[in-house]
Amino acid sequence: MRLARVAERVGAPALGVVTLGLLGVMFVYPVAIVLVESVQVPGGYSLAPITAILTDEFYFGVFAQALSDPAVLVRSFPDYRLGLFGFTVYQAILSTIAAVLLGLPGAYVLARFEFPGRRTVRSLTALPFVMPSIMVAIGFVATFGRNGVLNTVLRSLGLPTVELLFTLKIIVLAHAFYDAPLIARITAAAWEGVDAEMTETARSLGASPLRAFRDVIVPQLLPAVLTGALLTFIFSFMSFAIVLALGGLSLATVEVWVYDRVNQLDYQTATALAVLEMLFSLALTYAYLRYEARQRATSAARPAERVDLFGAVSKRRLFAWGYAVVALVVFVGPMASMVLASVTGSEGLTLRNYQFLLDRQADAYDFQVKPLTAVVNSLLFGGGTLLLAVPMGVFLAVVSTRNFRGRKLIDTLAMAPFAVSGVVVGLGLLRGFVFGTEAFGYRFTIAGPIAIVAAHAVGAYPFVTRNVAPALAGIDDSLVESARSLGASRVRVMLDVELPLVVPAILAGTAFAFAISIGEFDSTVILASGGTSYTMPVAIERFIGRRLGPATAMGVVLLVVTGVSFVIIDRLGEGSGFGG
Amino acid sequence: MDRRRFVKAVGAGVAGLAAGCSAEPTEDGSTETTDDATDSPTQSGTAEGTVTGTMSGQTPVLRVGTYSSYVDAPSTSPGPWLKEQFEAEYDAELQWFAPEGNMDYFLQRRQQNVTIDTDLFLGLTPENLVKADRETGEGDSLFTSVDTGDLSNESHVVDDYRFDPQDRAIPVGASYISLVYNQNLLDERGIGGPETFDDLTSEPYEDGLLVPNPQNSETGLEFLFWTVDQFGEDGYLDYWSDLMDNGTQVLKDWGTAYDAYSNGEAPMVVSFSTDQVYADRYDQDMAEHQIAFPNGQGYAYLEGAAPFTGTDKLDLATEFIDFVLQPEMQAEIAERNVGLPSVDNATLPDDYYDFVHEPDEIVSFGYDELMGNVEPWLNDWSQQIASQ
Amino acid sequence: MVSVGSLELDAVRKEFADTVALDGVSLDIAEGEFFTLVGPSGCGKTTTLRTIAGLETPTSGSVRFDGVDVSGVPTEERDVGIVFQNYALFPHMSVRENVAYGLNFVEPPDGKSTDERVTELLDLVDLSGMGDREPDQLSGGQQQRVALARALAPAPDVLLLDEPMSALDARLRETLRRQVKRIQAELDVTTVYVTHDQEEALAISDRLAVMHDGRVEQVGTPREVYERPATEFVAAFVGENNLFRGEAVGTRDDGTTTVAVDGTEFRVADGDLAAGDLTFCVRPEDLTVDADTNRFEVTVDTVEFLGETTRYYVDWGEKSIVFRTPDPHDAERLTLGFDPGDARVL
Numbered sequence A: 001m002r003l004a005r006v007a008e009r010v011g012a013p014a015l016g017v018v019t020l021g022l023l024g025v026m027f028v029y030p031v032a033i034v035l036v037e038s039v040q041v042p043g044g045y046s047l048a049p050i051t052a053i054l055t056d057e058f059y060f061g062v063f064a065q066a067l068s069d070p071a072v073l074v075r076s077f078p079d080y081r082l083g084l085f086g087f088t089v090y091q092a093i094l095s096t097i098a099a100v101l102l103g104l105p106g107a108y109v110l111a112r113f114e115f116p117g118r119r120t121v122r123s124l125t126a127l128p129f130v131m132p133s134i135m136v137a138i139g140f141v142a143t144f145g146r147n148g149v150l151n152t153v154l155r156s157l158g159l160p161t162v163e164l165l166f167t168l169k170i171i172v173l174a175h176a177f178y179d180a181p182l183i184a185r186i187t188a189a190a191w192e193g194v195d196a197e198m199t200e201t202a203r204s205l206g207a208s209p210l211r212a213f214r215d216v217i218v219p220q221l222l223p224a225v226l227t228g229a230l231l232t233f234i235f236s237f238m239s240f241a242i243v244l245a246l247g248g249l250s251l252a253t254v255e256v257w258v259y260d261r262v263n264q265l266d267y268q269t270a271t272a273l274a275v276l277e278m279l280f281s282l283a284l285t286y287a288y289l290r291y292e293a294r295q296r297a298t299s300a301a302r303p304a305e306r307v308d309l310f311g312a313v314s315k316r317r318l319f320a321w322g323y324a325v326v327a328l329v330v331f332v333g334p335m336a337s338m339v340l341a342s343v344t345g346s347e348g349l350t351l352r353n354y355q356f357l358l359d360r361q362a363d364a365y366d367f368q369v370k371p372l373t374a375v376v377n378s379l380l381f382g383g384g385t386l387l388l389a390v391p392m393g394v395f396l397a398v399v400s401t402r403n404f405r406g407r408k409l410i411d412t413l414a415m416a417p418f419a420v421s422g423v424v425v426g427l428g429l430l431r432g433f434v435f436g437t438e439a440f441g442y443r444f445t446i447a448g449p450i451a452i453v454a455a456h457a458v459g460a461y462p463f464v465t466r467n468v469a470p471a472l473a474g475i476d477d478s479l480v481e482s483a484r485s486l487g488a489s490r491v492r493v494m495l496d497v498e499l500p501l502v503v504p505a506i507l508a509g510t511a512f513a514f515a516i517s518i519g520e521f522d523s524t525v526i527l528a529s530g531g532t533s534y535t536m537p538v539a540i541e542r543f544i545g546r547r548l549g550p551a552t553a554m555g556v557v558l559l560v561v562t563g564v565s566f567v568i569i570d571r572l573g574e575g576s577g578f579g580g
Numbered sequence B: 001m002d003r004r005r006f007v008k009a010v011g012a013g014v015a016g017l018a019a020g021c022s023a024e025p026t027e028d029g030s031t032e033t034t035d036d037a038t039d040s041p042t043q044s045g046t047a048e049g050t051v052t053g054t055m056s057g058q059t060p061v062l063r064v065g066t067y068s069s070y071v072d073a074p075s076t077s078p079g080p081w082l083k084e085q086f087e088a089e090y091d092a093e094l095q096w097f098a099p100e101g102n103m104d105y106f107l108q109r110r111q112q113n114v115t116i117d118t119d120l121f122l123g124l125t126p127e128n129l130v131k132a133d134r135e136t137g138e139g140d141s142l143f144t145s146v147d148t149g150d151l152s153n154e155s156h157v158v159d160d161y162r163f164d165p166q167d168r169a170i171p172v173g174a175s176y177i178s179l180v181y182n183q184n185l186l187d188e189r190g191i192g193g194p195e196t197f198d199d200l201t202s203e204p205y206e207d208g209l210l211v212p213n214p215q216n217s218e219t220g221l222e223f224l225f226w227t228v229d230q231f232g233e234d235g236y237l238d239y240w241s242d243l244m245d246n247g248t249q250v251l252k253d254w255g256t257a258y259d260a261y262s263n264g265e266a267p268m269v270v271s272f273s274t275d276q277v278y279a280d281r282y283d284q285d286m287a288e289h290q291i292a293f294p295n296g297q298g299y300a301y302l303e304g305a306a307p308f309t310g311t312d313k314l315d316l317a318t319e320f321i322d323f324v325l326q327p328e329m330q331a332e333i334a335e336r337n338v339g340l341p342s343v344d345n346a347t348l349p350d351d352y353y354d355f356v357h358e359p360d361e362i363v364s365f366g367y368d369e370l371m372g373n374v375e376p377w378l379n380d381w382s383q384q385i386a387s388q
Numbered sequence C: 001m002v003s004v005g006s007l008e009l010d011a012v013r014k015e016f017a018d019t020v021a022l023d024g025v026s027l028d029i030a031e032g033e034f035f036t037l038v039g040p041s042g043c044g045k046t047t048t049l050r051t052i053a054g055l056e057t058p059t060s061g062s063v064r065f066d067g068v069d070v071s072g073v074p075t076e077e078r079d080v081g082i083v084f085q086n087y088a089l090f091p092h093m094s095v096r097e098n099v100a101y102g103l104n105f106v107e108p109p110d111g112k113s114t115d116e117r118v119t120e121l122l123d124l125v126d127l128s129g130m131g132d133r134e135p136d137q138l139s140g141g142q143q144q145r146v147a148l149a150r151a152l153a154p155a156p157d158v159l160l161l162d163e164p165m166s167a168l169d170a171r172l173r174e175t176l177r178r179q180v181k182r183i184q185a186e187l188d189v190t191t192v193y194v195t196h197d198q199e200e201a202l203a204i205s206d207r208l209a210v211m212h213d214g215r216v217e218q219v220g221t222p223r224e225v226y227e228r229p230a231t232e233f234v235a236a237f238v239g240e241n242n243l244f245r246g247e248a249v250g251t252r253d254d255g256t257t258t259v260a261v262d263g264t265e266f267r268v269a270d271g272d273l274a275a276g277d278l279t280f281c282v283r284p285e286d287l288t289v290d291a292d293t294n295r296f297e298v299t300v301d302t303v304e305f306l307g308e309t310t311r312y313y314v315d316w317g318e319k320s321i322v323f324r325t326p327d328p329h330d331a332e333r334l335t336l337g338f339d340p341g342d343a344r345v346l
Helices: A002-038 A048-054 A056-066 A083-112 A118-124 A133-142 A149-156 A169-194 A196-204 A209-237 A242-247 A254-265 A269-293 A315-342 A352-362 A371-401 A407-414 A422-434 A448-473 A477-485 A492-502 A504-519 A520-526 A536-542 A549-575 B005-011 B077-090 B104-109 B126-136 B183-189 B216-230 B236-245 B253-262 B275-281 B312-326 B327-337 B374-386 C045-053 C094-105 C115-126 C140-152 C170-189 C197-203 C220-226 C232-238
Strands: A436-437 A442-445 B022-024 B061-065 B092-097 B120-124 B170-181 B209-212 B249-251 B268-272 B290-292 B296-308 B362-365 C007-016 C017-027 C034-038 C061-067 C081-083 C158-162 C190-193 C205-211 C215-220 C242-251 C256-260 C265-268 C277-283 C296-305 C308-315 C319-325 C332-337
Touching: A002 A269, A002 A422, A002 A492, A048 A056, A048 A269, A048 A315, A048 B061, A056 A083, A056 A422, A083 A118, A083 A209, A083 A254, A083 A269, A083 A315, A083 C332, A118 A549, A118 B327, A133 A149, A133 A169, A133 A242, A133 A549, A133 B253, A149 A315, A149 B170, A149 C094, A169 A209, A169 A242, A169 A315, A169 A504, A169 C017, A209 A269, A209 A448, A242 B022, A242 B216, A254 A269, A254 A422, A254 C115, A269 A352, A269 A407, A269 A422, A269 A520, A315 A549, A352 A371, A352 A549, A371 A407, A371 A448, A371 A492, A371 A504, A371 A536, A371 A549, A371 C081, A407 A448, A422 A448, A422 A520, A436 C034, A436 C197, A442 A448, A442 B253, A448 A504, A448 A520, A477 A492, A477 C045, A477 C081, A477 C140, A492 A504, A492 C094, A504 A536, A504 A549, A536 A549, A549 C232, B005 C007, B005 C242, B061 B104, B061 C115, B077 B092, B077 B216, B077 B312, B104 B120, B120 B312, B126 B374, B126 C232, B170 B183, B170 B216, B170 B312, B170 B327, B209 B216, B209 B253, B216 B236, B216 B253, B216 B268, B216 B374, B236 B374, B249 B253, B296 B312, B312 B327, C007 C045, C017 C061, C017 C158, C017 C205, C017 C215, C034 C045, C034 C197, C034 C296, C045 C081, C045 C190, C081 C170, C094 C115, C115 C140, C140 C170, C190 C197, C197 C205, C197 C220, C205 C220, C205 C232, C215 C220, C232 C242, C232 C277, C232 C296, C242 C265, C242 C319, C308 C332
Parallel strands: B061 B092, B061 B120, B209 B249, B209 B268, B296 B362, C034 C190, C034 C205, C081 C158, C158 C190
Antiparallel strands: A436 A442, A442 B022, B120 B296, B170 B268, B170 B290, B170 B296, C007 C017, C007 C061, C205 C215, C242 C256, C242 C277, C256 C265, C296 C308, C296 C332, C308 C319
């Protein structure tokens, strides 16, 4: 009993120290040593590199012009030159809208309908998240390309074909492919918590179903939708590989330029751009968190009954079926195309690509990539990431539900891993860890599994935090107060009452954290460089050649392995009795 | 499992992971290195007990940096074979090291004043050599010169392929940037393969060309150089403006562009003149793998091997380069890397040239032409393409 | 832990951002007493309870348990048991786990095992055999009793009940009220009960404090408060009442004071001429038809049959008056009156 008390007293501060320490070492330090270059000039520091970008028309278009000549805003209205930043924001807004439009009906179907395999489908919604951008690019070309599956079907039906590739539309669609499932999942969880009586009350007061939806359900879903929208916006804003692969350089984003500047070893411009990206994302996050803080509501008593998806034709069933078709095309299409590509060759159906994986496994040299090692590494790193990211994320969620000055600032900074350019993080990891840091006459290097897991955890914990914080805030205060009055310390209340009640949120965060770890490429490839710590996405990249077959086969392995993992994670949660 | 236990199980799981940290003294110039302290960060652990020390009496280790597909491509790569051959011939161990970022990785180490204990780099392009020299500054270099007197076959290196006046980078392989086109798709337009640069900006070839982004791809960058050569510093941007107006797409990298091409998104892609080797190997329709050399030219894609400044095994490195330059090696590497030898006395099978095409005229910028120009050329071009 | 039986609040003031929730609340609650805080919503009664529990920190003033200042002592060390309005049962624990929860932190009393203690309490609240149920399988009344058992399990010195009956239907409330009172008496635990229902407050308490706008208006036994309301607010809030505002205009030989209300003169027993303007109240049951004194004519507005009695809402000029009588009257106009001794001057 005594020992347990001591452990309780020490536990929370210790977790705090570990969390902050990890963040400091794995994120703040490497990012800071790179970002400092944005203000370093010979002989001191200056904001000049940043202001130079702000006033450059290439980056800020009409807004840069307006700094010296405000009249241009009127003169050229509405035909503005957006500049790189302007365009990046513009495409991110479109992507967010598309993701919300695609995600909301998904949330509706997941939350309000019953159909065989519903739980599995819900588990698998995180799958797009793990797909490396290379795979998405391949899948999208195969699905939406000129001779892709979609156009082939349209042609065979005698319908006009669509030209999507190398346009803004396909970029927006690919971003939606990544993020709509996130929105669907977060929103579905909120939807399941909407009390049926509220809708029924609205209906009894004469509101049509649609009106009741708008007036009663929408306001309750809004925080969840906006959480998803914020994340979508930030991810799309920072997008790089997808943009270049599907849209081309003509549709370049800021991150494309960060990457280019780093390639040209022009670190000053690269980091100045990254600082501006980061400030923009963090400002947006801060604004959102202010909003979220005002919205926190307690969850409901009696959720509405689910409707059987299969049954007599009704308006809402038709809607759900229609959505299922869209989802098949947008989400399943690219993945299915990849599966198809993995089993076809010039000779027709073939297992040659899988044979390749087996051969590689058997014959590869030490310095070559073995498929099974990649699978095992991915799973180990994914598990390791959870062990770090879940406690970290939960801890920061708990911190964010406490009232103290500067809370929102900490909350915002907790989201920083999403707001910092992936290229910059990679560069920081390379310099800080792979090259090492000199201290006390020694050069300390961190690499391999430990660094990869830590880097993944830093990239993943914000998902846990963002899922858990609203759920924690939604817990009835009187539960906490009751437990305390019964003699439970603050920590015990957290462990005995609050955390068990937010297990579904923790699980949702866990699934996405796992997905982040499995899909992470940029940092992993740097930290695994030349060693045996490569993961599945690294193997996929390595297997790309003139023929895509081997890479697509590895891609299918990645999908299967992670799909099964998701189902297991969710089943664990359901086994706990609070999965739904 | 009840929920409380689940949470505790997860919460208690901040367990120790396999160590991956190391510390190495920095003050002296000791050549003794531990496994972890090499610039290959994760060589430890599962590597099969290879001893990488350099203590006397042990087999010396030659660490060779390269790009990953040289040692680990899904098709064939010369790396593993070359290692076996070299080790059979010399009392040395060859250790491949293919870091993400290729040469930039070493250049960045140099910029951060971190020791480089890789001995030489294989696969150095002229523009990368220029980049390294630009960053290290006057009188200093990432690479060190090779005494060509020690290279028995050096005199047979094709003159057009030599790109380093200081003999740091010795050409060890070549290939040609060319257009690869799909005659089946061009048939639909009733035209044949493009013959000139102007064809590419003409209406029949509209929406026809995919280019790997020169910002991220050597292939694309050298195509850009080619247009500079063709239209001059003052004219290439106008040409590109016409190209883009004609629906040319600049895609992420060679892989993305080639994938889109393979899916029939466009009838032409900037790639290599060795394309038919693969098409033949995988029984693909040869009509979809036609090679075009606009204006009869091809841009020489060159790869050199260059020892790093500061290597303590310059002799072994030189021996390795000498070995690689041997005609038999050159022939075999060319086949395995699907490229061309850099020497004129390598004998390849007769049918090899059935599928490896060569242009009438070789275009290539030498060191002096590239020095000081790559960055402005590329930057001006990038800003023009991406202006929104 | 601080062992308490009696508790005192001394000039407790609690300010929230821009409101004053408690404005100098002083109370003195004796060991074993059933003490009720009653008042309309927003009067500060719940804040007072939460301050006692340590869930709110007073802006100024002190709370003393057995004479010891407990400022700074956190809730979990105050040895209090709380039952909230919504019961706040832990939804992820069974009934038994809920009741046993507090026993994680203190040894069960009398050397009993946790199991024995839980069984004992479930028996006490008549929920024997329900231990394995989940909270959402219980009715509201059952949940309330689980919450009570849970709060009592660690044998707290002070039991705090925050409107525990408000979500239950009327009949159940009365049953439970008796049960709570019985258990409280049996355990002799000092109890602070918060309710907005004055009837409940009168029925259940040893003493009660009527609160209004963050202040204590009156403290006393139910009878004192009912019969001798100290202020207009108490008079109006506790039980039904009729307030008459007027002016003392004279004194009679029998000691009564004459008060003029809207031109009608009434005699009241304990008035004071010097007071000038004064207010007195008359309970509905003290108004009678055909009384000898203080007669005034009214018009019947609404009649409610309550079984034992009938309640009449009647109009006297502009004023609405309520009275109760066991004898029904059919007339539309009635003459009411009251004994001067039944009028309570405030």
